[in-house]
Structures are given as structure tokens and as C-alpha cells.
Amino acid sequence: MPLVLVTGASRGIGRELCRQLLERGCTVLAGVRDVAQAPPGTEPIELDVADGDSVAAAAEAVRTAHGTLDILVNNAGILSEDDEDLLELPEDLLLETLNTNALGPFRTIQAFAPLLRKGGRIVNVSSGGGQLSSPSDWSPAYCLSKTLLNGLTVQFAQALKPRGIAVNAVCPGWVRTDMGSPSAPRSVAEGAAGLTWLCLDAPPGMTGRFLRDGIEIPW
Numbered sequence: 001m002p003l004v005l006v007t008g009a010s011r012g013i014g015r016e017l018c019r020q021l022l023e024r025g026c027t028v029l030a031g032v033r034d035v036a037q038a039p040p041g042t043e044p045i046e047l048d049v050a051d052g053d054s055v056a057a058a059a060e061a062v063r064t065a066h067g068t069l070d071i072l073v074n075n076a077g078i079l080s081e082d083d084e085d086l087l088e089l090p091e092d093l094l095l096e097t098l099n100t101n102a103l104g105p106f107r108t109i110q111a112f113a114p115l116l117r118k119g120g121r122i123v124n125v126s127s128g129g130g131q132l133s134s135p136s137d138w139s140p141a142y143c144l145s146k147t148l149l150n151g152l153t154v155q156f157a158q159a160l161k162p163r164g165i166a167v168n169a170v171c172p173g174w175v176r177t178d179m180g181s182p183s184a185p186r187s188v189a190e191g192a193a194g195l196t197w198l199c200l201d202a203p204p205g206m207t208g209r210f211l212r213d214g215i216e217i218p219w
């Protein structure tokens with residue numbers, strides 16, 4: 001069964017995704033900043049996606065322990081409560097958000113791509129907020145970070161096509177997590193289901209797409 005690494009596995013959608021993948025028989029590596037927070041049944045991997053040294057050390061740990069990886073899920077993300085008005089957005093808040101939400105997946109894909117086998121999959125957890133086709137006026141740093149993540153998805157899909165590795169972006173919808181708030185309409189199980197589908201059930205050749213609930217949506 002597939003060996004899957006999920007970043008941001010300590011809580012929210014990432015934690016529920018680990019549960020669903022375990023239920024489907026996967027071996028799950030939980031990328032967490034605090035190994036004590038790894039979900040039950042997973043193998044904890046200390047991983048801070050905002051820190052290049054941490055990402056490199058995590059890749060080396062997986063290479064040593066397993067030598068390979070089938071699926072990488074870039075789920076870790078942040079949304080600052082001060083991320084409000086683009087006209088007054090502090091530059092350091094924008095940089096911090098980009099560093100976690102976009103450069104995190106960038107450096108994680110670079111570090112783990114050598115371990116991914118032919119037929120492997122990369123799932124980037126994006127957001128409708130990153131869609132240029134329907135611009136949002138909330139949390140501009142977050143939305144810009146997801147737009148960049150979508151761009152990275154298309155670029156990495158091209159770069160990894162010759163190796164037979166699929167790279168897709170997914171929006172989980174608005175989900176009741178610490179980030180999504182209790183007002184969100186979707187449960188974590190509903191939010192994670194589209195990610196589980198992309199990991200295990202999506203057509204193998206599908207790459208460079210943006211999906212929600214298994215249905216393609218505009219960039």
C-alpha cells in the first residue's frame with residue numbers, strides 16, 4: 001500500500017486526512033512541528049515547512065528509513081488574523097505567509113521529488129481564495145500565497161511529467177478547523193475527502209489540475 005507524507009498533520013484537515021489514509025490501508029508519515037502531536041497510527045516526521053534545514057532533514061530521515069515515497073501532500077498552511085487590507089498589508093506578514101504556504105511546498109517538493117517513484121503523486125492543498133478567475137477581497141496575503149501555490153502546481157506538473165509524477169492542487173472547501181472557524185459549513189471529514197480521492201482514487205495520468213470534490217475548477 002502507498003507510503004504517504006502529509007505536512008501539517010497535527011490538526012485540522014491534515015490530521016483527518018491521515019485518519020482517512022490509514023483507514024484505506026496506507027502507511028502514513030505525519031509531518032509535524034511537534035512530534036508529540038502526530039495522529040495515532042502514523043509515523044511522526046519532524047517537519048517545519050518554513051525552514052529549509054528542517055525540510056532537508058525530514059527528506060533525509062524518510063530516505064534513510066524508507067528509501068522511497070509514493071505520495072506527498074502539501075497541506076501545512078497559515079492564515080494570519082491581521083491579514084486584512086492589501087493597501088495596508090505589512091510586508092513581513094506577506095513574506096511569512098508566502099514562506100509557509102507557497103515556498104513551503106516549493107522546498108518540500110524539491111527535497112522529496114528524488115524519493116518519489118514513477119506513478120507517484122503530489123497533492124497541493126490550495127484554496128478557492130487563490131483563484132484568479134474569481135478574485136477574493138479577504139485575507140490578501142493568504143489568497144496571494146495560494147495563487148502562487150497554484151502556479152507552482154502547474155510548473156511542477158510540467159517539470160515532473162517526464163518522470164510520471166502527477167502534481168495537482170485541491171481546494172477542500174470552507175472547513176470547520178482552527179483556520180476555517182466554527183462557522184464553516186463543512187466538517188473536516190468532508191474537507192479531507194477530496195484530498196483522499198486525489199491521493200488514492202484520481203485517474204493516474206491526471207496532472208496540472210485544480211480540483212474541489214474531484215471536480216476540476218478554474219484557476
Ligand SMILES: NC(=O)c1ccc[n+]([C@@H]2O[C@H](COP(=O)([O-])OP(=O)(O)OC[C@H]3O[C@@H](n4cnc5c(N)ncnc54)[C@H](OP(=O)(O)O)[C@@H]3O)[C@@H](O)[C@H]2O)c1
Nearest residue numbers: 008010011012013048049050076077174175177178179180
Ligand atoms: N479550513 C478551511 O476552510 C480551508 C479552506 C481552504 C483551504 N484550506 C487549506 O487547508 C490546509 C489545512 O488547513 P486547516 O484548516 O486544517 O488549518 P489548521 O487547522 O489551522 O491547521 C494548520 C496545520 O498546518 C500546520 N502548519 C502551519 N505552519 C506550519 C509550518 N511552518 N510547518 C509545518 N506545519 C505547519 C499546523 O501545525 P501546528 O499544529 O504545528 O501549528 C497545522 O497542522 C491549509 O493549507 C489551508 O490553507 C483550508
